[in-house]
Amino acid sequence: RAKEQGRDRCAMFDEAMREAAMHSLDLQADLRRAINNRDFLPFYQPILRLDDGEVVGYEALLRWQHERRGLLTPPDFIDLGEDSGLIEQVDWLIYEQVVRQIARGGDGYVSVNVSPRHFRSPDFADRLLAMFEAQGADPSRLRVEITEVALLDDAPRTLRTLSTLREHGILAQLDDFGTGFSALSYLHRFPISVLKIDRSFIAGIGDEGRPESLGLVRAILALARTLGIDTIAEGIETDEQRQALLELGCSFGQGYLLGRPTAEMGGVALV
Numbered sequence: 001r002a003k004e005q006g007r008d009r010c011a012m013f014d015e016a017m018r019e020a021a022m023h024s025l026d027l028q029a030d031l032r033r034a035i036n037n038r039d040f041l042p043f044y045q046p047i048l049r050l051d052d053g054e055v056v057g058y059e060a061l062l063r064w065q066h067e068r069r070g071l072l073t074p075p076d077f078i079d080l081g082e083d084s085g086l087i088e089q090v091d092w093l094i095y096e097q098v099v100r101q102i103a104r105g106g107d108g109y110v111s112v113n114v115s116p117r118h119f120r121s122p123d124f125a126d127r128l129l130a131m132f133e134a135q136g137a138d139p140s141r142l143r144v145e146i147t148e149v150a151l152l153d154d155a156p157r158t159l160r161t162l163s164t165l166r167e168h169g170i171l172a173q174l175d176d177f178g179t180g181f182s183a184l185s186y187l188h189r190f191p192i193s194v195l196k197i198d199r200s201f202i203a204g205i206g207d208e209g210r211p212e213s214l215g216l217v218r219a220i221l222a223l224a225r226t227l228g229i230d231t232i233a234e235g236i237e238t239d240e241q242r243q244a245l246l247e248l249g250c251s252f253g254q255g256y257l258l259g260r261p262t263a264e265m266g267g268v269a270l271v
């Protein structure tokens, strides 16, 4: 009897595994088809100067217009995209639309996210610059967001890519700062222009937050100031957080309080 139950449990487990695998296979097939159909678009979230509320730029955030499931955000499929290597193709579909948007005119910058593996591919910078050339767009209006992981290995290549981009006015922003393998030497060694302070630190500011968050943010700001690097606080949701960041001397911010990601570059001079 016990043995039988054990077998049943195994069968159930196998079934769950099979379904999970099927689901991921389904999604991978969907992803391939979606790449062919170009079912991806950038949403734009404003980045503001905190003291006067001026919009200085936008972050382009990937969205998948799925034929049956509606609008999907990266957490729904980014792991699959990275594991299957398909994310690079999706990224290029996004960059293409961003470059076209920049070519239309306006001012301010647009930052795009680059997955770590993608950033290490040898022709990344050249291919990106070729897109600007083809569209007659100004590359200095673009910024790239990379994470600390992208700085981890093959330092010479990473340095070369960052330098090539910078020669064309494309600045690099270090995304999710404080969550990765932050080492002071990276910041020193690579031409990084902006630190984006991870949302988790900002979420810790306020009555329901964590007491140490304010101190951690203060330390990150001091570090950035020492290195002459700008800072953007991610995920500002309350006015209390905005106020605290302003008082601590954080120059720029992004978050639902200041503006949600939308399909248009909402209400600002860019279009």
Ligand code: C2E
Pocket (backbone or CB within 6 Å): 045, 060, 061, 062, 073, 074, 075, 078, 087, 091, 094, 112, 113, 114, 115, 145, 175, 176, 199, 234, 235, 236, 237, 254, 255, 256, 257, 261
């Ligand atoms: P990220 O680069 O750190 O982007 C910020 C994420 O925080 C976005 O999630 C944004 O919608 C969300 N966010 C902004 N303000 C707030 C806020 O006030 N509260 C909360 N709770 N969330 C806020 P999203 O769009 O789901 O993107 C998730 C991640 O997916 C991004 O994190 C980035 O790492 C990645 N990603 C986005 N677009 C691309 C892309 O084109 N290519 C690649 N490779 N990765 C992308």
Ligand code: MG
Pocket (backbone or CB within 6 Å): 059, 113, 145, 175
């Ligand atoms: Mg980002």
Ligand code: MG
Pocket (backbone or CB within 6 Å): 175, 176, 196, 234
């Ligand atoms: Mg971020």
Ligand code: MG
Pocket (backbone or CB within 6 Å): 175, 176, 198, 199, 234
């Ligand atoms: Mg983040």
